[in-house]
Each structure stands twice: as structure tokens, then as C-alpha cells.
Amino acid sequence: MNWPRVITGSILLVLSIAVPWWVALSVAFVAAFYFSRYVEFIVVAFIIDALYGAGTAAGLGFPYMITTAAALLFVIVETLKQYLIFYNRR
Amino acid sequence: MSYRQKNRNTSRAKIAALIALSVLAVVFGMHKLSPGRLDSVVQTVMKPFLSLRTASSRELASSATLLRSKRSLAEENARLKAELAETKARLALEEALQRENVTLRGLLGRAPRELNTIAGAVLSKPGFSPYDTIVVDAGQSDGVVKDKLVRAYEDVAIGYVASVYDTTSIVVLYTSPGVTRDVVIGETGIQATITGMGGGNFQLKLPRDSGVRENDTITITGENPVVVGKIQKIMSTDADSFETIFAASPVNIHTLEYVFLEI
Numbered sequence: 001m002n003w004p005r006v007i008t009g010s011i012l013l014v015l016s017i018a019v020p021w022w023v024a025l026s027v028a029f030v031a032a033f034y035f036s037r038y039v040e041f042i043v044v045a046f047i048i049d050a051l052y053g054a055g056t057a058a059g060l061g062f063p064y065m066i067t068t069a070a071a072l073l074f075v076i077v078e079t080l081k082q083y084l085i086f087y088n089r090r
Numbered sequence: 091m092s093y094r095q096k097n098r099n100t101s102r103a104k105i106a107a108l109i110a111l112s113v114l115a116v117v118f119g120m121h122k123l124s125p126g127r128l129d130s131v132v133q134t135v136m137k138p139f140l141s142l143r144t145a146s147s148r149e150l151a152s153s154a155t156l157l158r159s160k161r162s163l164a165e166e167n168a169r170l171k172a173e174l175a176e177t178k179a180r181l182a183l184e185e186a187l188q189r190e191n192v193t194l195r196g197l198l199g200r201a202p203r204e205l206n207t208i209a210g211a212v213l214s215k216p217g218f219s220p221y222d223t224i225v226v227d228a229g230q231s232d233g234v235v236k237d238k239l240v241r242a243y244e245d246v247a248i249g250y251v252a253s254v255y256d257t258t259s260i261v262v263l264y265t266s267p268g269v270t271r272d273v274v275i276g277e278t279g280i281q282a283t284i285t286g287m288g289g290g291n292f293q294l295k296l297p298r299d300s301g302v303r304e305n306d307t308i309t310i311t312g313e314n315p316v317v318v319g320k321i322q323k324i325m326s327t328d329a330d331s332f333e334t335i336f337a338a339s340p341v342n343i344h345t346l347e348y349v350f351l352e353i
Contacts, residue, residue, distance in 0.1 A: 017136060017139045017140060017143055018143055019218075020217055020218050021218060021219060021220045022220070037105070037106060037109060039109060039113065042110065042113050043113075046113075046117060046128075046132075047132055047136070048220065050128060050129040050132035050133065051132060051133065051136055051140075051214070051219075051225065052214065052218065052219035052220060052221055052223050052225065052260070053129075053220075053221055053223075053260075063118075063121060064117055064118070064121070065220075066220055067113075067114070067117055068114065071110040071111075071113060071114050072110070074106060074109070074110050075103065075106045075107050075110050077106075078102055078103055078105075078106030079102075079103040079106065081102070082102060082103065
């Protein structure tokens with residue numbers, strides 16, 4: 001079991017409630033660079049949307065706006081990793 | 091066997107895209123098939139932790155006063171006493187005016203309808219939300235209904251119920267960016283539409299020389315009229331045929347602990 005990943009995921013779960021949304025997402029974004037295929041980033045974004053987003057009423061008529069943005073960033077981060085020597089050496 | 095670097099990295103991006111699309115498909119699929127079901131589960135699971143966070147921050151705030159000097163506390167005490175005396179005087183006048191209003195409306199055969207409201211504790215304030223919403227600990231089981239008005243201090247409207255779950259509700263504020271609401275301005279009785287700008291502020295546009303003034307109240311009319319905001323600043327140039335009016339909610343949302351939801 002990848003304990004650092006489990007612990008980071010647990011911390012993010014706590015952060016999604018304890019701190020403003022942008023702090024939790026920023027930490028998740030950094031973790032997405034450290035861990036491989038860090039799906040937890042999208043999960044945290046979904047939790048934030050489900051807690052605070054109001055379906056189509058909030059987010060200017062588009063539901064799960066933060067989740068969609070996180071999914072897009074997830075793909076971008078994974079694609080970026082191929083251009084970073086740090087990851088190609090692993 | 092060794093693989094070409096390019097193929098390995100291309101497949102990495104493809105796998106990431108596949109994972110992302112799968113997650114989005116599940117989320118949007120569930121939203122389409124059973125709207126609000128996933129959100130309801132998250133709300134139910136997270137509610138105790140939200141309550142714990144709210145209680146903790148309240149304790150922390152009251153503990154912070156222990157670090158302040160006696161002198162600053164005494165000065166703040168005197169200032170608050172003076173504010174309270176002034177507010178009490180204004181309240182007495184408003185109560186008298188309200189009684190007169192009810193009597194006059196009764197004479198016209200339009201007595202105000204009895205308002206049914208339920209109090210809900212604010213579990214999460216706009217600073218934590220990316221959508222300028224608040225989470226309240228009253229839901230379907232308490233009789234909360236979607237789209238009903240939400241008030242602070244019973245006399246000030248702050249928003250409406252956008253989503254209702256079993257024991258919680260999400261309230262969208264009228265000051266949330268992009269939210270609009272039809273209102274009436276002050277003594278002029280001009281009808282206008284306010285647009286939320288975030289941070290407790292609204293904006294509206296009216297023709298120049300409309301007669302509105304700074305400090306005019308903005309109300310939502312109905313059987314029980316309720317205040318929504320107050321005009322702060324009016325801006326226009328000679329070239330404009332419209333004036334831009336900036337208003338703010340009289341309530342500081344960030345200090346609210348309870349709200350009243352109409353049921």
C-alpha cells in the first residue's frame with residue numbers, strides 16, 4: 001500500500017472542509033505533480049462542488065464546474081510530465 | 091524489450107484522459123439519472139464535520155479575545171454600548187412605523203400574511219465556497235423548500251434556497267456573481283433588476299436622473315416586503331444616458347450564524 005498517497009488523500013479530505021476551497025485545490029494540484037495519476041485531485045474537486053455548488057444555479061448555469069476544471073488540469077498535468085526530465089528519469 | 095519513449099508518454103496522456111473522462115461520465119451520468127443523489131450523499135457524510143468546523147471557529151474566535159489588552163476591550167465595550175443605544179432608538183421608531191403600516195393595510199383589507207420561517211445555523215460561509223453560497227443545517231426533513239426566500243434577522247433578504255437535501259440546504263446569495271433579482275428602489279418606487287457582484291455587493295443600471303439617492307433602501311415587494319440592500323454609490327458621466335448604481339447588503343454575511351428560511 002502506498003502510505004504517502006493514502007495519508008495525502010486523507011489530509012486533502014480534511015482540507016476540503018477545514019480551509020477555503022482554493023487552498024484545498026492548490027494542495028491537491030501540487031500533489032498531482034508528485035504522485036502518478038492522482039485521481040484524488042478530481043475527487044476533492046467533486047467534493048467541493050457537491051458541498052458548495054448548487055447544481056445549475058451556481059457556477060453560472062454549468063453544474064460541477066470545479067470538477068470539470070480539475071479533470072482538465074489532471075490531463076494537462078499528466079501530459080506535462082512527459083516533458084519534464086524529472087519524470088522521464090523515473 | 092524496450093519501447094520508444096514517445097509511445098510511452100503518449101499512452102500516459104491517453105490513460106489520463108480516459109480516467110478523467112470516466113470520472114466525469116460517472117458524475118454527469120449520476121446527475122442526469124438521479125439529480126442531487128451524489129450531492130446528497132456528500133452532504134450527509136460531511137455535515138457533522140462542517141458542524142464541528144463551525145463550532146471550532148466560534149471557540150477560537152472567543153478565545154482570541156483573551157489575547158487582547160484590557161484597554162482595547164474597554165474601548166470596544168464603550169463603542170458597542172453607544173451603537174446599541176442608537177440602534178434601540180431606531181428600532182423603537184421602526185416598530186412604531188410597522189404597527190402603523192399593519193393598521194393601515196388592515197384598513198385597506200390587505201393585512202400581511204403570517205410568515206412561517208425556520209431558523210437554520212450557517213455551516214459554511216461564502217469564503218469557503220467557490221460559488222458565493224452558504225450551507226445551512228436545515229433541509230427537507232425540516233420543511234425547507236427549494237426557491238424560497240432566506241432572511242437574516244427576519245427583515246433582510248439575503249438569498250434563496252437553491253438545493254435542498256435531507257438535513258442541509260444550499261443558499262445562493264443575491265450578491266453572488268451573476269444572480270439577478272427584481273426589486274423596488276426607495277421612496278421613488280422605481281422597479282429595477284439588481285445583479286450580484288460578489289462580496290456582499292450588487293450593481294444596477296437606471297436612466298440618468300432617475301431620482302434615486304445614496305442610502306435609499308432596495309426592497310423585494312410582496313405581501314411581506316423585505317429589504318435586500320442599500321445604495322452606496324451612484325456613478326455616471328455626462329456622456330452616459332444611464333447611471334451605474336452600486337449597492338450593498340446591510341448584512342455582513344461573514345458574521346452570520348443563523349438565517350431564517352421560509353417554509
